[in-house]
Every structure is written in C-alpha cells, then in structure tokens.
Amino acid sequence: MERFIVILFSVLLGVVFFIWFSRAINKQPLRDFISANLWLLHPNAVCYWRTAMALVGLVLYFFVGFENIGIVIFTFAAILDGVDGIIARKCGLGSKFGEWLDPFCDKLTYLPPLIGFAYRGIISVHLIWVLVVIELFGQFFARRILDLLKTSGAANNFGKIKAIICFGLVIFCALLDEIPDIPNIYNISDEVLAACIILASASIVFKFIPNYVYADILSTLNFCCGIISLVLTHYYYFAYAICVIIMGQLFDLFDGRMAEKHGGTKFGPYMDDIADFVSFGLAPAYVIIKSGGSMAWLFALIYVAGVGFRLIRFVSVDKKRSDLPDGIFNGLPSPAGALIVLGGALAVDHSPLLWLIAAMSVALMVSHLRFAHFGRVIIKTMPRPLFFLMCSVMVVTISFVLRTKNVHMFGYLILFSVILYVIVGRNLIRLPEKS
Numbered sequence: 031m032e033r034f035i036v037i038l039f040s041v042l043l044g045v046v047f048f049i050w051f052s053r054a055i056n057k058q059p060l061r062d063f064i065s066a067n068l069w070l071l072h073p074n075a076v077c078y079w080r081t082a083m084a085l086v087g088l089v090l091y092f093f094v095g096f097e098n099i100g101i102v103i104f105t106f107a108a109i110l111d112g113v114d115g116i117i118a119r120k121c122g123l124g125s126k127f128g129e130w131l132d133p134f135c136d137k138l139t140y141l142p143p144l145i146g147f148a149y150r151g152i153i154s155v156h157l158i159w160v161l162v163v164i165e166l167f168g169q170f171f172a173r174r175i176l177d178l179l180k181t182s183g184a185a186n187n188f189g190k191i192k193a194i195i196c197f198g199l200v201i202f203c204a205l206l207d208e209i210p211d212i213p214n215i216y217n218i219s220d221e222v223l224a225a226c227i228i229l230a231s232a233s234i235v236f237k238f239i240p241n242y243v244y245a246d247i248l249s250t251l252n253f254c255c256g257i258i259s260l261v262l263t264h265y266y267y268f269a270y271a272i273c274v275i276i277m278g279q280l281f282d283l284f285d286g287r288m289a290e291k292h293g294g295t296k297f298g299p300y301m302d303d304i305a306d307f308v309s310f311g312l313a314p315a316y317v318i319i320k321s322g323g324s325m326a327w328l329f330a331l332i333y334v335a336g337v338g339f340r341l342i343r344f345v346s347v348d349k350k351r352s353d354l355p356d357g358i359f360n361g362l363p364s365p366a367g368a369l370i371v372l373g374g375a376l377a378v379d380h381s382p383l384l385w386l387i388a389a390m391s392v393a394l395m396v397s398h399l400r401f402a403h404f405g406r407v408i409i410k411t412m413p414r415p416l417f418f419l420m421c422s423v424m425v426v427t428i429s430f431v432l433r434t435k436n437v438h439m440f441g442y443l444i445l446f447s448v449i450l451y452v453i454v455g456r457n458l459i460r461l462p463e464k465s
Contacts, residue, residue: 033208036098037105037201044109051113055120064121073118073128077135080110084139091204092146101204107139108197130173133189137165140196144223147203153219161227168234176237187284188236192229195222195425218430225425241288242295248285249301252278256309263316269437271317272372272444273428278309279365280424283405303341310368311337317375321384329385333371336392337364343396357406362394362452366401369448370394376441401455408454 054060064071084107091100114132118124141162148158168189199222206219239247255278262271285302315330315337340361348360374387402408412420431440 033098033101033205036101037205040102040105041201043102044105047106048109048112052116055116061121064117068123071117073114073123074125074131076110076114076117077128077131080107080114081135081138083107083110085142088142088146091143097204097207101201104139104143105201108200111136111139111193111197130169133193134169136193136196137169140193140200141165143200144196144203147200147207150207152203152206153199153223157220157223157227161223161230164227164230164234168230168237172234172237188229189233191425192226192233195226195229199223199226221430222425229425244288245285246295246298246301248281248288249298249305252281252285252309253301253305254278255281256305256313259309259313260316263313263320266320268317268320268375269431269435269440271313272376272440273431275309275313275368275372276424276428276444278305279369282306282309282365299345303345306364307337307341310364311341314368314371314375317372318384318388321375321380323380323382323385325382325385329388333388333392336395337367340364340367340395354400357403359401359403359455361397361399362391362401363403364395366448366451366455367391367395369444373441373444373448376437377445378441379438399456401452402458404451404455407458408451411458 051060055064069075083103087100087102087104087107089100090096090103094100111132114128118128144153144158145162147153148155199219202222203219236244255274259271259274259278262268262274282302282305285298311334315334318330318333319326341364343360348354351360354360368391370391371384371388374384378384378387427443431437431443
C-alpha cells in the first residue's frame, strides 16, 4: 500500500507540474526566462537533466535501497519527456540533433530499470533484450541509414506511444516489486512489453516508407484486420476478433490524418472505403450471426445495409454538401456504430438484446444527427501528450483484457467509450464552424 501511495503522489506531482508548464509557456515571461537560461532549459539540456535524474533514481532503487525516493525521481524524469518537446515547439528551439537526442534519452531513461526488473523476475528477460536490440538498432543503425538517405529520423506516433507505455511499465513493475504475490492473471507486464516491441518495430519500419503511402498502408492494415476478425469470429473467438477490429479502428484513425498531412495515392480513398466496409460492416455483422438466434441473419443484414448506406451517403452526398462543416459527420460514423454492436455482443452474451442494440446502431448511423470527427476535431482539442497517453491506455487495456479474459468487462468498456464519444462528439459539433 505504501508503494502505491508513493506512485500516486509522484504521478500527481508530475501531472500538476506538466499542466502548469504547458499553460505557463504560452505567456511571454516564461519564454523570456527560458531564452535567458538556455544552458539550463534548452530542450537538449532538459534531455540531459531527465536522463541524469532517471539514472539517479535507478541507483537509488536497485543499489542503495531508497526505492520510494527513486520512484519519485524517475516519475518526474518521465514527465520531463513531454516538457522538452513543448519547449522546442513553443520557443522554436528544435534541431536535427534534438530529433536524435530526445528518443535516445528516452531509451536511457526506461530501458535500464526495465532490465533491472527483468532480472528480478518481474518481466521476461528474453522480451526485454529483444526490445533493447530493436531500440539500439533503431537509434544507431536505422537513423544512420536515414541520414544517408537524407530522411528525417524524428520520432513518429508509434515511437511516442511506445515510450509512454514503457515509462508506465517501469512504474507498474515497481508496484509489482512490492507485491510479489499478486495473482498472475493481473500481471500484464509481459503482454505490455510485447506491445512495446511491436510498436518499436513499427516505428522503425515507417521511417523508411515514403510519406505519401502512409495512408494507403494504414488502410490496407485496417482491411487486413477486418479479414482476420472474420476468421476469428468464425471460430467463436469473439474477444480476439473484437480486439483486432479495434486495432483496425486505430489504423483508420491514423490513415485520414496521414492523408491530410502527407497526401496519398489515387487508390487511397477507394481502399479506405473498402476497408471500412469490411472492418466496420461485414465483421460486426458476422459477430451478430455467430451470436446465434433465429433472427440473427435478419439483423445482420440490416446492419450491413445500414453501414453500406452510411458509407455511400458519406462519399456521394455528405462530402459535397456546403452546409456540412469540415470535420462534422452526418450520422454516427461507422467505426462508432461498429463499437456499439461489438460492445453489446460481449456485454449481453448471446442474448436477443444484441439485435435491438444492432438496430439502434443502424438508426444512429443513418440518422441526420451530427457528430464531430474524432481525428479532425476531438483529437485536435487534446494536448498532444494527452492523445499519446490515450493511445497508450488503449494498448494497455487490450493487454489486460487478453490476460484476464473478462469479456463482459471488455464489452462494458467498449460501450462506455462509445457513450463518451457520443457525448463529446455532439458537444463539439460547432467547433469547426467557429474556427
């Protein structure tokens, strides 16, 4: 219990500092102070400070025996990972060397304690060394190749999400270190570590891919998730099938952002529509069918027809409307409609109530109720660290569900996320008009 209180205090202290700094740097006095003390507050200097703090925390925790003090110092060092980026953006102090230094200091911050916890038996030794090898390859060899190709090696979203998860994993391991008899079902450290390995690998791969094909690749991955989900559903692995669809939704979220930022190919919009229909139309409909019941086929067909109508209306009508602001959906978007069905399938457990849930989802999708776009509107209102934290929480949540196999809880979490989106999406529909 003492360890938990220390961790909670450390996190709250770091979050309060980060929120204060994020607001204060928008005012000139703090910017002037940073400019006058670049030796201390330059983004690169902050990288050095936080790395040194993390190493001090490492020594205090593993070698001196002052575990609680080490946790406080490490947690504050992790929070400073967001501070150096804010300074670089707000004060125009970004540099090519800083692009290399920032992820390198991240690795020096979270890899040593993770190795320490691995040799204490809390996480897998083999997995942590796989992560170390991938991280070192990406930091030194991959970035060297990128420099020769004159391509930016700046951290992408995969790398940033991975870093946040690794920081959190260190804190989680510290908690497990005090409670060694925690039931194995609640120890998701290895699953989270495996997710970090996947994200680290994806971060390296995407650095070598031309920017203009990012959107097409993500749409293709979304399509593949839909196909995999259909196969898993056929064998009644509903929870795994739904996890795969959620992964597809993450790809769908990013493909639009990448298309706006980097452009795409002429086949991109068609691939996006096909992937959406498979992942958010056919896959959830098959879940309805496999859930059983004499009317399951009928409601599955109604759902597929609703998603098809929703996508056709969006492409042929809504995109051409001048009275529909950019970033506003006419009707509930199909990914959210799919989540209603998928969450309901897990929560009600083969009950005919799922048919009513599917009908409600279709009614919202074909309606003329307006909802803010999650990527273009809602995410843009979030601070960047909060967005990466949200993605990290999603990855950890999926890992926890896969470990505990508590499908009912998973269903309720999905339904809660949809309700939250509906509330926020309805409240922000006027934001694009004002901008």
